[in-house]
Amino acid sequence: MLVSSSSSAVLRRQLFLIRCLGGGVGQSYKKIRRVNCSSMVAMEADAEHVIRKITPLLDPTRHKGQAGKVAVIGGCREYTGAPYFAAISALKIGADLSHVFCTKDAAAVIKSYSPELIVHPVLEESYNIRDDEKESVSAKVLAEVVKWMERFDCLVVGPGLGRDPFLLDCVSNILRHARQSNVPMVIDGDGLFLVTNNLDLVSGYSLAVLTPNVNEYKRLIEKVLNCEVDNDDASLQLLSLARSIGGVTILRKGKSDLISDGEIVKSVSMFGSPRRCGGQGDILSGSVAVFSSWARQHVSSTKESADCNSQNPMVLGSVAGSALVRNAASLAFANNKRATLTTDIIECLGASLESISPAES
């Protein structure tokens, strides 16, 4: 476990208590808080080491797609920037192909942002279809995504998805199918709205990563643990939350990012940028998708001796994504100060990765 030896002992005791105490895990969290006042402190991840370990070598013998094929599910009448940010970030880090599945309204606009993306205008919103069409349209939407599904190394579900009920129903079907196909998924934005209200979509699925911001985290805690956010013991509560959702990985965004899969808790605290312009979360979701894919390849191809580090690729991908985006934001802020926007940070992803894990070394 990535915790210091002293806090590790505390954590082991807390985990033991969580396992031993009766009732649901949310109840266990409350009980352990009552019986055990010592705080648990997440250990800072050695994120640069993780990035170097999982980023694949650029081997001239590899062919298109082997460095990652990512698909973003998002983009509707209102939102087009968010899915673009997620999809282009994946490419800028080193994925080979980046797809977007969005509504027809959004597709032309997202295509116009960049010729690098493959944009599928397949989602539908309620305003555009009649009630008697819904069943057939829903089946058609699923079929349009499913025919691509097994090609993807990771989905990013939520950036710019909106909250149209029919569209969210269709996305629920897509999530169920992705899960059956063992396709990893990063859930952000309105995707978190969807899964918070339908926890069965991700519960127990170890290839899911949730990336909540402060408000999204609050809703998750209230829904799952039925209590308030506890900032005094954030690590233990996050661990309990991840465990309660059956071992999904949760990346809690904040001043420090905290990451847990219910077994360990890591933090990424390196300073990024003090700008809080909208869109930075979308960069993160695209980044975690690529790094998680790479981490899965790495873990499956190596037989490292079980050391004190997690081998959960979704945790490794979350640590790497968090650190890279913070590093890129720091570079962008140094160049642009208060005028720093999300596109500026995306432009720094490549230089950041190169500074940590050079392409030719």
Add this chain to the structure above:
Amino acid sequence: MLVSSSSSAVLRRQLFLIRCLGGGVGQSYKKIRRVNCSSMVAMEADAEHVIRKITPLLDPTRHKGQAGKVAVIGGCREYTGAPYFAAISALKIGADLSHVFCTKDAAAVIKSYSPELIVHPVLEESYNIRDDEKESVSAKVLAEVVKWMERFDCLVVGPGLGRDPFLLDCVSNILRHARQSNVPMVIDGDGLFLVTNNLDLVSGYSLAVLTPNVNEYKRLIEKVLNCEVDNDDASLQLLSLARSIGGVTILRKGKSDLISDGEIVKSVSMFGSPRRCGGQGDILSGSVAVFSSWARQHVSSTKESADCNSQNPMVLGSVAGSALVRNAASLAFANNKRATLTTDIIECLGASLESISPAES
């Protein structure tokens, strides 16, 4: 009051006369001009000091939205550049989120200019709807904007709005709702056409800023004071105009910008650019929106002793916006000379703000 001590005495006498003379304020203005030939000179604002005072620190503990959420109401079949300029300027100065509410025709184009904006295709023009639909469409338009209203720190109403009567009726409803919700508003372009003909929309609303150019100012003076523009005593006439509209803030654009809320008059005269390309007014409206929001935060969070400076956040925001845009225009002109366009000035907003109020100091 921000006037020199000698002109201050003159101004106090003039304000006394305005208050004492019978009749409406417009009438008072004419009477005072007859009885009092001395000119009133607005004192140059210490704009850089204002910018430094109100611009918030970039504190890593803040989260998305706390540095400002702005919405532009504008963009129709004919105009798409103006709302983009206003909205992106707000982000480049440091707002966290910038929305645009426009017609469907305009939305796809404005979205394509930048993925950083959130663009809502909700306004409608007459050509697109039947007479018997107008009532229901109008209600729907209002509902679409109202559901977002309380999230915004400031509206910018007018850039690229056009003059379609049905659309302007809908915008009148939006203005009424914004006012009920105490949401500040900056009115420019066709928004000024609307409010000049419907003064009750802003009259007496101290959170409104009007930013007229020479022609828009002429129409306002004629409508409100029922006389011609008096350039010999511009400050007193502006003061009288602002007072006549119940204490709204007016930023009269010109060789020097003159700003009054009916209590004080300030000028911003620093040199900007001799280029007069279209769109610069849109940068100004977006800038005033952000700085006014910051000034409101600053004024509400500090209890500075009442000094000789205005604490009206809309005046402070207008002074800051005027000065920053002039500074950025000057930089852009130095780089681009006759080829200077509005986008070049927008690209200089960040460097200008950094030179006045460094992000890290």
